Amino acid sequence: MIPSAFDYAAPDSLDVALQTLADGGEEAKPLAGGHSLLPLMKLRLAAPTLLVDLRRVPGLRSVEREDGSWRIGALTRHADLQGRRELGAVGEATALIADQQVRNRGTIGGSLAHGDPASDLPTVLLAMEGAVTVRGGAGTREITAADLFQDYLTTAVAPGEILTEVRVPALEGWGHAYEKFSRRAEDWAMVGVCALVQRGEDGSCADVRVALTNMGSTPLRALAVEESLRGGPLDDGAIAAAAEQADEGTDPPGDLNASPQYKRHLARVLTRRALRRAAEG
Amino acid sequence: MGAAGAETAERGLPGGNGYVGRALKRKEDPRLITGRATYVDDLVLPGTLYAAIVRSPEAHARIASIDVSAAAAREGIEAVFTGEDMDDLAAPCPMVWVPPGVEVHVPDHWPLARGKVGYVGQAVAVVLGSDKYAVVDAAEEVLVDYEPLPVVVDPEAALRDGAPIIHEQFGTNQVFEWELAGGDVDAAFAEADVVMERRVVNHRTAGAAIEPRGALAEWREDHLTLWSSTQIPHVARVILSIELGIPEERIRVVAPEVGGGFGSKLQVYGEETLTAWCARKTGRPVKWTATRSDDMLTTHHGRDQIDYVRIAATREGELKAIDVRVIQDCGSYHLIEGPVIPTFTSCVVSGVYDFDAVRTTIVGVFTNKVTTDAIRGAGRPEATHLIEVCIDQLADELGIDRLELRRRNFIRDFPNERPHGFVYDSGDYDGTLDKCLELLDLDGFRREQEQLRSDPDRPVYRGVGFSTYVEICGLGPSRALGPDGWGMQGGYFESAQVRVLPTGGVMVYTGTSPHGQGLETSMAQIVADRLGLAPDAVEVIHGDTNTGPFGKDTYGSRSLSVGGEAVARAAEKVQDKAKRIVAHKLEAAPEDIEVAEGVFRVKGSPEQSMTLAEVATEAYIPADLPEGLEAGLDEISFYDPDNFVWPFGAHACVVEVDAETGRVEIVRWIAVDDCGPAINPKLIDGQVHGGAVHAIGQALYERIHYDEAGQLVTGTFVDYGLPTAAEVPSFETARTETRSPTNTLGVKGVGEAATIAASPAIVNAVIDALRPLGVRYIDMPLTSERVWNAIQEAKR
Amino acid sequence: MSTRVPIRLSVNGRAHELEVEPRLLLVHLLRDQLGLTGTHVGCDTSNCGACTVHLDGEAVKSCTVLAVQADAAEVTTIEGLTGGDGLHPLQAAFWEDHALQCGYCTPGMIMAAADLLARNPDPSEEEIRHGLEGNLCRCTGYHNIVRAVRDAAAELRAREAGARTTEVV
Structure with a gap:
């Protein structure tokens, strides 16, 4: 299987990349690690006429702490992030993406710009209330996670724009857990749940965030669960009761291995498990 | 069918230097671990044209028209052909099962569709060009106008009145109905205390060798050479000769390194014929390499049975009769064996148990899917699955311990003629089960199981499942399988040629065609012992019809028990001749010569000896040979067994089920198998590990699924879930060694044994784990959702 | 047809300058x-x-990398794993432990295992199994592959320790 023919450019600056992209018109696409785009192109489900490879653009592969946030360059590979405890849920979830070879190529920016609701990082970004920076002809703008994911494989990154940086709050003092349920280890999540918990001094739930993978056409916040827990106790009973609302407002797509009803059930179970683990710190 | 009684062919162990039985490293491996092996897609011929195939997106449709003009006009495109262009083929794909007295519907099946298509992926046209990317682009521009016809994918629906008929000429979707019975089945059911009934679905799976299929054909001076990723080069040559009308002697088929087969390459596919035809048509070499999507769509699938099982027993647990009605989904066309595969279910449908009466009725059905044919185990995994799952079901009904029920009914006298005419050659079913339980520590497990279940906070559901199996392999006696027996249009001997070279090295030509089994090593071990040299000095050549005698290739776990036996016999012929030469030179009697410690020597006078190289010198410079002895040292043997071989064993599987999500995790696997005395124990272990994981894949993850419209839903490795290392356990393996009286090596096949054994152990283990929750039965695949659903239903 | 693109890359230590179609997959360039x-x-x-294969020292799936993306990179394939004669400890262990049958998955499996051991010189069985989850084998059931990777890891650690000892001496 091979992609349809396309033209290719590998500019060495972001400005030239943006110009090349603009010149290429609607069917031009930026290329990062290619692990979302190339499989689609090989199956001929995508056929861009021009790929603008960002590999020579400097400064896009970095992880920096600034004030209370982590700034992660868009071309930072999953492998650069996997298992890094200081990155919280980002470090945990990146270690669970596909397999090592994919993590060695796939990038955080590429994954977020692709906007697959079955991917892990969009959910984590949503839960962490992070944001991405995009550059386009009109300049630079920041898009919050809540605004980024618009529909299935559709994000607020406009044609001609390039996602350059990801910012996530460090959430120091928060507990985190990403529970991924898949058929096999290397598979996409059947359902995934990212839970973040901040305990108050009395042990109660000062704040909490829960987001869901593959429970709709975008990653989703489980707001009912959050509201039910926020400000209350964090014991097993409270968590279990809150988790029962995890599938509220979701519309999970069914597939061969998981019906919508089963996914809803998984969302509840995994939310409980993720919350328990996150609450433990 | 009445296989002949097992004739003991013991002829005493040949002398040697003890290579047989040793876990030697494989001779094959150096080229494979360094990337220097040559698979078919690695071959390059000058001037090669690449083929891209246009495939049907429709499951059932008439082809109104095909417009190839746009594709043909593209730069670099040499030719585009459709089914109409191939009207010079001499015959369609032959189907080699013609059971006496049974009507089997066989539709014409051509390499490129003629007039209509019957499944998604069926080849409709081929595009040839010198750039392998450009032909793919051009293939997208072949315009085919399809007139869709009603689609039927469910085999039971296909049998109902009013179902769309896939091949109008037959007036029915039924392919055949076939029965094998012995003993008074109906009386046994009439008299039975207990009748257990169960519908067991054994779903469709793919062979999924990691190397996709491929073929490279060259036509030169009216001779065809075809390199193909096949298990059966010899059979392929015969069939290509029939299809293409080329005399067999002008065809050479080579199976180079083959990247796994598992039955999926026990086939002569349309693409092989097509590639050869295109090479002849264009006069250029033509190469076709399947993508994984091609492979999932068009490489034959396996299993796909619905088994209606009835077992008659006494209340005390004495098994009386088993009656199974099999609905086999055949797909829309046949390939070379297709419909015969489910009949092998009948051979071991009664398992290791002493039933008085056995009946298997098989109904084959056309559906709008790709053909089913042999996949690792080929009919026998289905048999083991249904009998071993149903024995557990019956044990539950009778309130008898599952192992106790098995033990009460084990066959213990061998050879043993079964009611349906087969003779189990040898066995010790208690022996493998005893050893399995020893490794398992069942009492310890039961204590642990109880303890884990009773944790009030987080009950953990563990279960153990067993499979005590027997299988039939070593195909096979030609008399039993051939035209007047089972109805296969071929012989099932195997050939071997052992050639000592003038300088004392040895070439072995085997008619088998290994593709991962390690026969270059195990056959060298067999020969080394018989000729007094090291396996390093023995080259085993295979997979090329222009070398060695006509062979019958590799499938049905036959390569060692039939092919290895042929090698042993040819080596012994060489040994006999060598002994005559040695006796002549050393002035002794031939019967006083022995092979030991690397030499031919006079018994009792070890200082009087000759090496094989010295014997070879005498044979090839024939100045002083015994009277009447021909020059040379080169012998052929054709071995046709007089019975099958019947490997057996006991597998135990421990699972843990997450009752909240339904996820099944395999915690332990114990496999005790008996395939007779080991030639190379390393290779046996490897076959058991891989065979078991093949069945684990089917039981837990793998499923070929077509939707209602006949579209393949699981058409890539994204959807078709082969287990990875992360899903499977390490194995605890052990063996017992019960000689087969069928061959002089005493061996039985082991390539399929664990696949045949394993799936019921998993299902039984999951049911054991979930028994406290009320779960009684689940069909494969045990996806997390299916297990979770079973738990929910049991709660109601 | 799209414009061909010049690339330079090193494969198994050898420099190459080529012009390729942008859609050419790295695996097809190599093969x-x-x-x-x-x-x-x-x-x-x-x-x-x-x-x-390894791209700048890391395992990647060369069917999902464009040849143009490997411009300026160093590629190592199974043929160049040792950088010379003889067998890499992984190759030797795969042979010794019967960690292959048909051999088709083997080069990729060995290259993935080499990446795994570079990240984690002493992996547990579970870490090996997860480390190889991106490589399918239909023949071996993985049992002997896991064993071979463990054995190769021990051999590599022993060599490393030996090298350190030599340096100290």
Whole structure:
């Protein structure tokens, strides 16, 4: 299987990349690690006429702490992030993406710009209330996670724009857990749940965030669960009761291995498990 | 069918230097671990044209028209052909099962569709060009106008009145109905205390060798050479000769390194014929390499049975009769064996148990899917699955311990003629089960199981499942399988040629065609012992019809028990001749010569000896040979067994089920198998590990699924879930060694044994784990959702 | 047809300058243009890992990398794993432990295992199993592959310790 023919450019600056992209018109696409785009192109489900490879653009592969946030360059590979405890849920979830070879190529920016609701990082970004920076002809703008994911494989990154940086709050003092349920280890999540918990001094739930993978056409916040827990106790009973609302407002797509009803059930179970683990710190 | 009684062919162990039985490293491996092996897609011929195939997106449709003009006009495109262009083929794909007295519907099946298509992926046209990317682009521009016809994918629906008929000429979707019975089945059911009934679905799976299929054909001076990723080069040559009308002697088929087969390459596919035809048509070499999507769509699938099982027993647990009605989904066309595969279910449908009466009725059905044919185990995994799952079901009904029920009914006298005419050659079913339980520590497990279940906070559901199996392999006696027996249009001997070279090295030509089994090593071990040299000095050549005698290739776990036996016999012929030469030179009697410690020597006078190289010198410079002895040292043997071989064993599987999500995790696997005395124990272990994981894949993850419209839903490795290392356990393996009286090596096949054994152990283990929750039965695949659903239903 | 693109890359220590079609997959560059057929194609969807090679020292699936993306990179394939004669400890262990049958997945499996051991010189069985989850094998059931990777890891650690000892001396 091979992609349809396309033209290719590998500019060495972001400005030239943006110009090349603009010149290429609607069917031009930026290329990062290619692990979302190339499989689609090989199956001929995508056929861009021009790929603008960002590999020579400097400064896009970095992880920096600034004030209370982590700034992660868009071309930072999953492998650069996997298992890094200081990155919280980002470090945990990146270690669970596909397999090592994919993590060695796939990038955080590429994954977020692709906007697959079955991917892990969009959910984590949503839960962490992070944001991405995009550059386009009109300049630079920041898009919050809540605004980024618009529909299935559709994000607020406009044609001609390039996602350059990801910012996530460090959430120091928060507990985190990403529970991924898949058929096999290397598979996409059947359902995934990212839970973040901040305990108050009395042990109660000062704040909490829960987001869901593959429970709709975008990653989703489980707001009912959050509201039910926020400000209350964090014991097993409270968590279990809150988790029962995890599938509220979701519309999970069914597939061969998981019906919508089963996914809803998984969302509840995994939310409980993720919350328990996150609450433990 | 009445296989002949097992004739003991013991002829005493040949002398040697003890290579047989040793876990030697494989001779094959150096080229494979360094990337220097040559698979078919690695071959390059000058001037090669690449083929891209246009495939049907429709499951059932008439082809109104095909417009190839746009594709043909593209730069670099040499030719585009459709089914109409191939009207010079001499015959369609032959189907080699013609059971006496049974009507089997066989539709014409051509390499490129003629007039209509019957499944998604069926080849409709081929595009040839010198750039392998450009032909793919051009293939997208072949315009085919399809007139869709009603689609039927469910085999039971296909049998109902009013179902769309896939091949109008037959007036029915039924392919055949076939029965094998012995003993008074109906009386046994009439008299039975207990009748257990169960519908067991054994779903469709793919062979999924990691190397996709491929073929490279060259036509030169009216001779065809075809390199193909096949298990059966010899059979392929015969069939290509029939299809293409080329005399067999002008065809050479080579199976180079083959990247796994598992039955999926026990086939002569349309693409092989097509590639050869295109090479002849264009006069250029033509190469076709399947993508994984091609492979999932068009490489034959396996299993796909619905088994209606009835077992008659006494209340005390004495098994009386088993009656199974099999609905086999055949797909829309046949390939070379297709419909015969489910009949092998009948051979071991009664398992290791002493039933008085056995009946298997098989109904084959056309559906709008790709053909089913042999996949690792080929009919026998289905048999083991249904009998071993149903024995557990019956044990539950009778309130008898599952192992106790098995033990009460084990066959213990061998050879043993079964009611349906087969003779189990040898066995010790208690022996493998005893050893399995020893490794398992069942009492310890039961204590642990109880303890884990009773944790009030987080009950953990563990279960153990067993499979005590027997299988039939070593195909096979030609008399039993051939035209007047089972109805296969071929012989099932195997050939071997052992050639000592003038300088004392040895070439072995085997008619088998290994593709991962390690026969270059195990056959060298067999020969080394018989000729007094090291396996390093023995080259085993295979997979090329222009070398060695006509062979019958590799499938049905036959390569060692039939092919290895042929090698042993040819080596012994060489040994006999060598002994005559040695006796002549050393002035002794031939019967006083022995092979030991690397030499031919006079018994009792070890200082009087000759090496094989010295014997070879005498044979090839024939100045002083015994009277009447021909020059040379080169012998052929054709071995046709007089019975099958019947490997057996006991597998135990421990699972843990997450009752909240339904996820099944395999915690332990114990496999005790008996395939007779080991030639190379390393290779046996490897076959058991891989065979078991093949069945684990089917039981837990793998499923070929077509939707209602006949579209393949699981058409890539994204959807078709082969287990990875992360899903499977390490194995605890052990063996017992019960000689087969069928061959002089005493061996039985082991390539399929664990696949045949394993799936019921998993299902039984999951049911054991979930028994406290009320779960009684689940069909494969045990996806997390299916297990979770079973738990929910049991709660109601 | 799109414009061809010049690339320079090093493969198994040898420099190459080529002009390629942008859509050319790295695996086809290696196999068809450079004749390195030890790298195999098994699935097209980056699941099976038979095409695994090292790109700048890290394992990647070369069926999901464009040749143009490997511009200026160093590629190592199974043919160049040792950088010379003899067998890499992983190759030796795969042979010794019967960690292959048909051999088709083997080059990719070994290249993935080499990446794993570079990240984690002493992996547990579970870490090995998860570390190889991107490579499918249909023959071996993985049992002997896991064993071989463990044995190779021990051998590599022993060599490393030996090298350190030598330095101290």
